[in-house]
Amino acid sequence: MSEWFESWFGEEYVALYPHRNEAEAERAVALIARTLGTRRVLLVLDLACGSGRHARYLGQRWWTSGVDLSETLLGIAHRNGIPARLVRADIRELPYRESCFDLVVNLFTSFGYFETDAEHERVIQDIRRVMTAGGTFVLDFFNARQVEEKLVPYDERSIAGLSVEQRRKITDDGRFVVKHISIREDGRQFVERVRLFSQRDLVSMLDRAGFRVETSYGDYDGGPLTETSPRVILFASRN
Numbered sequence: 001m002s003e004w005f006e007s008w009f010g011e012e013y014v015a016l017y018p019h020r021n022e023a024e025a026e027r028a029v030a031l032i033a034r035t036l037g038t039r040r041v042l043l044v045l046d047l048a049c050g051s052g053r054h055a056r057y058l059g060q061r062w063w064t065s066g067v068d069l070s071e072t073l074l075g076i077a078h079r080n081g082i083p084a085r086l087v088r089a090d091i092r093e094l095p096y097r098e099s100c101f102d103l104v105v106n107l108f109t110s111f112g113y114f115e116t117d118a119e120h121e122r123v124i125q126d127i128r129r130v131m132t133a134g135g136t137f138v139l140d141f142f143n144a145r146q147v148e149e150k151l152v153p154y155d156e157r158s159i160a161g162l163s164v165e166q167r168r169k170i171t172d173d174g175r176f177v178v179k180h181i182s183i184r185e186d187g188r189q190f191v192e193r194v195r196l197f198s199q200r201d202l203v204s205m206l207d208r209a210g211f212r213v214e215t216s217y218g219d220y221d222g223g224p225l226t227e228t229s230p231r232v233i234l235f236a237s238r239n
Contacts, residue, residue, distance in 0.1 A: 029057035048110035052077030059083030112195035
């Protein structure tokens, strides 16, 4: 049985969301560079890199590898000349040797996609495996509290000439935010489902895997992390 992200991040996703914010991606990578300062970084892994929006700017600063499961998005990255070595793989089983990356980044809520928390824990543990001692892991996740408070249950918009309906809800157990996407013209339907991890959840998960959170921000400009921040951006060092 396929998982929701295997079918969603394909041609339909590209058609409906052809342009993500490049300026935002550049700001995110600039924030990472400022925070790292003079810390030694030789090899970088962009985990769940998609079409390479962040890998473009990471690769301009450091040697970068990007890994993603979507063949479609990786194909776009290749065609766009993203300066990174791109690899197709499931992030639960990273195809890299131990202790090779000085910096691993997981940006723009490319986490929380799996059914069980054990699977998310496994991702974090494998990230630690492929990192050098003292390396840095940057996890950029949405602020779950803000998602809950500002949830828009329904909207309809025209995207790429198609009428797209989007219905959002929090699951009854409060664990996931789910978005149902329907394309009116041909009846195609897709689902996005992301785990609502709080800041405390993420920090605890990192701690259990052998990381220590050193710095946190609430946006890509380096603003403080508060209850009303749009993002939870954590910089964690590998013990």
